[in-house]
Amino acid sequence: MNDIKEKLWSIVDKDQEKLLSLCSDLIKTPSENPGGNIEIIISLICRYFDESNIDYKIVRGKEDCPNIIVEMGNDNGKTILLNGHCDVVPVGDYKKWNFHPFSGEIADGKMLGRGTSDMKTGLGGLIFALKTIKDNNIKMKGKIIFHIVPDEETGGDFGTKWLYNNGYFEKGDACIIAEPTSYNNCEVGQKGSLWLDIKSYGVPAHGSVGNYVGENAINKLIKLLPCLEELRVIEGKYEEKQLPILKNSKDIVKEAQKVPGVENVIDHVTVNVGTIKGGTKTNMVPDFCEAAVDLRVPIGVTLKEVLDKFDGIIKRLGLSGIEYDYTWNSEANFTDADTELVKSVVANAEAVWKKKVVPAYQWASSDARYYRLKGIPTIQYGPANTEGIHSYNENVDVEDIINSVKVYLGIMVDLLQLNIEE
Numbered sequence: 001m002n003d004i005k006e007k008l009w010s011i012v013d014k015d016q017e018k019l020l021s022l023c024s025d026l027i028k029t030p031s032e033n034p035g036g037n038i039e040i041i042i043s044l045i046c047r048y049f050d051e052s053n054i055d056y057k058i059v060r061g062k063e064d065c066p067n068i069i070v071e072m073g074n075d076n077g078k079t080i081l082l083n084g085h086c087d088v089v090p091v092g093d094y095k096k097w098n099f100h101p102f103s104g105e106i107a108d109g110k111m112l113g114r115g116t117s118d119m120k121t122g123l124g125g126l127i128f129a130l131k132t133i134k135d136n137n138i139k140m141k142g143k144i145i146f147h148i149v150p151d152e153e154t155g156g157d158f159g160t161k162w163l164y165n166n167g168y169f170e171k172g173d174a175c176i177i178a179e180p181t182s183y184n185n186c187e188v189g190q191k192g193s194l195w196l197d198i199k200s201y202g203v204p205a206h207g208s209v210g211n212y213v214g215e216n217a218i219n220k221l222i223k224l225l226p227c228l229e230e231l232r233v234i235e236g237k238y239e240e241k242q243l244p245i246l247k248n249s250k251d252i253v254k255e256a257q258k259v260p261g262v263e264n265v266i267d268h269v270t271v272n273v274g275t276i277k278g279g280t281k282t283n284m285v286p287d288f289c290e291a292a293v294d295l296r297v298p299i300g301v302t303l304k305e306v307l308d309k310f311d312g313i314i315k316r317l318g319l320s321g322i323e324y325d326y327t328w329n330s331e332a333n334f335t336d337a338d339t340e341l342v343k344s345v346v347a348n349a350e351a352v353w354k355k356k357v358v359p360a361y362q363w364a365s366s367d368a369r370y371y372r373l374k375g376i377p378t379i380q381y382g383p384a385n386t387e388g389i390h391s392y393n394e395n396v397d398v399e400d401i402i403n404s405v406k407v408y409l410g411i412m413v414d415l416l417q418l419n420i421e422e
């Protein structure tokens, strides 16, 4: 084993109380999105950087949406981008939690609270990796650029997407996002997303003559929406070398969700009718109804292919007065598993955990897409217990937090040739 890695990993073991205290502080600082205040947690992170003598700057696309950018290193090698979001989804019903949602305490080897898995301990791990480099006078060949963003949970318009649109990252040799995975897999690709806003227009009339007069906008959507299930037959297309990753991904979702057939979400379109609204009053024929639908599109299928099939369904049903728009969309994207980055993550995670680690595709999507759109090899790897994510009783294993930092530092050793100046 590489000497420098052993040294860094023993430093992490020695300093683990400091790492856990940082993560705990992040959990104790609420940053719910929507509904919370991001400035407080951003200030906390800035203070931490100040105390660690790490330079940073804050950029914002609008008020209340600060992003922290840290740059460390030099131009004599590769550039590694790091990304973490500091917002969390709302806690929901407090009564459904078995502990305080912003606890940050450790019990039975687990850290407890909203954001422990998604993704404050991953974020804390990346911050701590930088502090370890700084505190121990470690030299690197190349550069680390760290993006800490405020709004991943609501689409990232003023976070990663804004940084992407405003020239904050044009190139890089690798990008590590500390989103939750399990310790034994590294995410190398994700499905596309297509959020449809479907509007149905009708002709109003008195409800008493509705079967003969007017045109019922609600009934049109009642006809259309069940037919969207037809989109689920659309299947992903993969290169030969991607097939083992596809299999890993199916095994992971089966294990996580424990529902027969759920593995199909990886390589098929999924359809969720999320909201529906329509009509004015019981005795009026409704002239308007709208629904919002979340479609997820597998690797190898374009959004256009899905939209074409959707248009075909509307046409076949002979429905008039249907309009739609898509406000949020991204094509499926992936990083080749044979890149140096992916090999490094897998090798380091296996060395730290002494267990098998595999590349896999995500069934949802994340900010990784923006880095992949720039052609930057991008992976996600972060501490997680998947069952509490976006739900109640979120927690994470302490061992997972500590080992993730070791993996991050191991990747930096490989890509930036870290070296301890004696």
Ligand SMILES: [Zn+2]
Pocket (backbone or CB within 6 Å): 085, 118, 119, 152, 179, 180
């Ligand atoms: Zn997340």
